[in-house]
Amino acid sequence: MEISSLQKARYAYNPKLPAMLRNGIANICVKEGEETQSVADQEKIKALFPNTYGKHEITFEKGENTAPAKKQVVGVILSGGQAPGGHNVVCGLYDALKATNKENVLYGFKKGPSGLLEDDYLIFDDEYIDQFRNTGGFDIIGSGRTKLETKEQFAVAAEVCKKHGITAIVIIGGDDSNTNAAVLAEYFAENNTGVQVIGCPKTIDGDLKNEDIECSFGFDTATKTYSEIIGNIERDANSAKKYWHFIKVMGRSASHVALECALETQPNVCLISEEVAAKKMSLSEIADYIADSVANRAAKGMNFGVAIIPEGVVEFVPEFSVLIHEINELLAGAKADAFNALPTWKDKYAFIENGLTKESMAVFAILPESIQQQLFLERDPHGNVQVSLIESEKLFSALVKDKLSQRKKDGTYNGKFNPLHHFLGYEGRCAFPSNFDSDYCYSLGYNAFMLIQYGYNGYLSKISNLSKPASEWVAGGMPITKMMNIERRHGEDKPVIKKALVELDGKPFKFFAAHREKWAVETCYVYPGAIQYYGPAEVCDITTKTLALEKE
């Protein structure tokens, strides 16, 4: 198998552990902290997790390892979208497991949670795992989106664990997967299976964080990769001086990715979905906000710029949500047949005009035709609009163009507006993990095994103090139930890990808000360049501005 010279070089990288995990397995002892309570809805959560609720927060320290000598057979699962560093979680877990006892065994269940249900696995050995050290991707065992959430699935999982003598399962996933990990942990405890469950916080979206989890892994590398590209595009814009680049970035509902990229690259505009929702902004208001930057820069002779658009923003525009809802109703069930039977777009448009409320029709009418058609023609199997497919970078540039045409007529704008469009997502999810993510992930995996060895169940592997050098990081664990509250999902009350959106009174957003007016008019671009794995520490070992600001 041919590999790149960087991949070969990265095999030689030794990920940095927190100091308390560096003394060898025999010298890691556990310190139990306070008993925990869930962040909200304590009684309800407690009732749902009688066996795993209220456990102690724990940290590891240097000291004699007092864990019972027991052969461990562990299974690991990658769940959901790729995030750089996933391979290192597995490597850290494997190394701790083998360092403790060469007879210990690590199973990797393939293609996500379905691998556990289908008993589809491989057993790791040195030769196999060494190919994946410090590499990106989830191809070590594959990933998948099957949700482990029903009793029937749990029973199958228990059977598979029993068959192989598995003593613990490590689930590497986002908020939903770790919520499910907690429910599985409770099931295993309730049924005395003797199997523990440990979660690891993964997602490039950065929305799995709270007072215990400082950041999810992969966010650092993915945002650095996007920031590299955005910086390159900014430099191109500032050289050619003739294009406005509209760049949509991944991140699901939350705008952490967009915000971090904005802090790194200082674009002219960055929308923040959470602010759009809080201010109840209309599409027209957002377009005006962007058009202001375009016009103000044009007045200074700069007919170029860069705008970052978070993936989920249109869902946060109240009037747009209403429109989507009305479209879904308009085409529900058999009504879609009548619509589909209309021969031309003109006929269909009349049908739409007739079916939408006046308010929603006004919103619909300002959309570019390509988006209008997409809303009606590309629907999911249930007939619903596929919001995630909406090319919002093109939507906003089209709306801005209309605004500028009007301003030109009004004599308030006299520039040129040539937009270009980009979507950044798949480019960053499988990059070679940065040194930060390499270290953090390896530590999460190593630490997960220590939690297993000490018998913990329903815990999230927790590494904190992350804005400091790795030697000062703190390793430990936190009951997942501590991060839960009750939310309404699909008409049911469910215990879930609270998803973290961008806080408008948080330091990262406030820093952005304090600078963006200047960035909007002047050219303050910063060009981060490609992720460096070697070289000066300030170039290759620094994590995100988001984390730095949150911890300052």
Add this chain to the structure above:
Amino acid sequence: MEISSLQKARYAYNPKLPAMLRNGIANICVKEGEETQSVADQEKIKALFPNTYGKHEITFEKGENTAPAKKQVVGVILSGGQAPGGHNVVCGLYDALKATNKENVLYGFKKGPSGLLEDDYLIFDDEYIDQFRNTGGFDIIGSGRTKLETKEQFAVAAEVCKKHGITAIVIIGGDDSNTNAAVLAEYFAENNTGVQVIGCPKTIDGDLKNEDIECSFGFDTATKTYSEIIGNIERDANSAKKYWHFIKVMGRSASHVALECALETQPNVCLISEEVAAKKMSLSEIADYIADSVANRAAKGMNFGVAIIPEGVVEFVPEFSVLIHEINELLAGAKADAFNALPTWKDKYAFIENGLTKESMAVFAILPESIQQQLFLERDPHGNVQVSLIESEKLFSALVKDKLSQRKKDGTYNGKFNPLHHFLGYEGRCAFPSNFDSDYCYSLGYNAFMLIQYGYNGYLSKISNLSKPASEWVAGGMPITKMMNIERRHGEDKPVIKKALVELDGKPFKFFAAHREKWAVETCYVYPGAIQYYGPAEVCDITTKTLALEKE
């Protein structure tokens, strides 16, 4: 001004010069080689360039500098699209100029060749130029696409040079810009202006190369940036195992960029425009070629893959070129008004069906509707189809989808096909130059000043032996007329530098052709990762596979 930590670190990088330029200005002497002849059409070229034709090839050596002591006032121009390393050409030029005589002056004409005509310039000093060392972009003075080609422009240029006492102009550009540099040099010589012209070979497209110029600068960095992204996408594809990624890459007509990226990343499919032309492939044949890879992989359970599409490929498909020609004729002049007056797409389609030949209509009919509409609705100011805007990555995935539907009906394919689309261009033109491009560009600029000092006119700065370490590089100059032939352009015979397309009997293509059948069916992805500026030499100092193969 805020700058990134990488930018700050890159300021400290010392670009490597060829050994013969490392001894200080006082110890660089010139060695004249053979008289030169143009690669073709010698008599015609000679007649057009009586003052600059047939000059000697030259190289520099260690030895006493015998150049006349003369104050040099040099102007530099960046021409055309950005390429990483342009700033370093200017820095190398500046450093050699100032090392020779502190009284020497470097003018930078702004926004491309128009800066010379409009006398819009800045004068470089240490403080200003130091901000741009080893950085990407052309923002140091900006670039532009004005062509310097008429006598009237030359006369203006001569006036501006006279006004400032300019002794030489350095033009940093692609094949067209350097062709124009040669014509300007001839004009200056003919009119005894005393102004020399030196060119430097720039373009990420890699199509300015020949037996003297081993590669244009920027190609290394841009292809490394695209290969980083393609590798990341490959790893994502191989992790998620559910998408086919169609990735269009920049490169104008030539497929050098696509080919280099394919050599770096080993995708399942890479189209090469020159091969499409040589084999006179139809759209249907190309779609079948890609569909074969999709189907063969699906038969092995792999419903994912990566295909690279060179930007210019559709222009190389004979039947498509005919179609475009017919559309341009169909809508020429007033005929467009009749077309535009038709109210619906259905009416327009009937008009098209009536106007195209049967053969072209057959080609048109298989295109996806979005491309059909684009061909007719988005035309340039002359009413012509804008071929460069065609989203060929979507075109081919749509054609492949049709092929697969047919194969499913025929029972020869039973997989899933979910395509995603990317276009890589602006992401790579302004990246921080790789160490190779930093060194190469600095050397080109430094060397350009040596050519000026020794009185050469109409030469291209030439650094060769580039597949070896920089210490072994060879510095010198080549008359631009040597690279010229006569080509028919816009109905006229013109002397031009021959544009280099991918040679189908060249080693890079042959290597690709020898491996692509395996890559098409198996998963042989290579993940180059981000450009590294520090670390092991095999990670951060190696240039392209194209150059390595050409020179092996």
